Amino acid sequence: NAGVMQNPRHLVRRRGQEARLRCSPMKGHSHVYWYRQLPEEGLKFMVYLQKENIIDESGMPKERFSAEFPKEGPSILRIQQVVRGDSAAYFCASSPQQAKRSPLHFGNGTRLTVT
Amino acid sequence: AQTVTQSQPEMSVQEAETVTLSCTYDTSESDYYLFWYKQPPSRQMILVIRQEAYKQQNATENRFSVNFQKAAKSFSLKISDSQLGDAAMYFCAYRITSGTYKYIFGTGTRLKVLA
Numbered sequence: 511n512a513g514v515m516q517n518p519r520h521l522v523r524r525r526g527q528e529a530r531l532r533c534s535p536m537k538g539h540s541h542v543y544w545y546r547q548l549p550e551e552g553l554k555f556m557v558y559l560q561k562e563n564i565i566d567e568s569g570m571p572k573e574r575f576s577a578e579f580p581k582e583g584p585s586i587l588r589i590q591q592v593v594r595g596d597s598a599a600y601f602c603a604s605s606p607q608q609a610k611r612s613p614l615h616f617g618n619g620t621r622l623t624v625t
Numbered sequence: 626a627q628t629v630t631q632s633q634p635e636m637s638v639q640e641a642e643t644v645t646l647s648c649t650y651d652t653s654e655s656d657y658y659l660f661w662y663k664q665p666p667s668r669q670m671i672l673v674i675r676q677e678a679y680k681q682q683n684a685t686e687n688r689f690s691v692n693f694q695k696a697a698k699s700f701s702l703k704i705s706d707s708q709l710g711d712a713a714m715y716f717c718a719y720r721i722t723s724g725t726y727k728y729i730f731g732t733g734t735r736l737k738v739l740a
Contacts, residue, residue, distance in 0.1 A: 520652075539680045543727060543728075545728075545730075550733075550734050551732055551733070552631075552716055552730035552731055552732045553631075553670075553716070553728070554730070555727045555728070555729070558725045565725055566724070566725040566727065571661075573647060603670075603671065605726075612726075613672060613675065614728060616662075616670035617668070617719045618667070618668055618669050619669075619670075621668070624736055
């Protein structure tokens, strides 16, 4: 059973470009979380999605950031008009159901560098 | 709001010795989960151990054990017989038990293992 797959592993964008980060949850998992990790910091919650629904986006900046988890295909975190402050590692995690006893399984993250 | 505090940015331990990483949290809930994650340079988030708040017995996983003090809201990680492969960032995390069940992470402790 493959784990949570994130791609690309590294992404370099120039200021003003768009960044698209992909996350394929573990098989059978229908809940996806996105976290951001700035250098030398912990992971900060961004958004929580279920298939075709955004459940909680309280940690996501109101502008330039969006996320989706379509019925078919991976979850996508999109950052428009990137700025240097967006440089960070972005982690996706999935769980089989929304329950406190279901642990989150993390992907290996995408490191975004904005030049 | 729940918070997680790791007051030790960096710790060092001699190989084969024991080290304890501290974590405190703040919550008004009575039932929740606590976790320790390890993040090596590869960036992968590896679940080390988890503790259910309603269980008084401290969790143990091989060389890793926790000291869970619910009244003091303390959740420290003890690593026995430290190995070079234990060198990593260690994050303490709290999982809320309502709504989105998202994790809240501390800022991490960098553990160095000295040969």
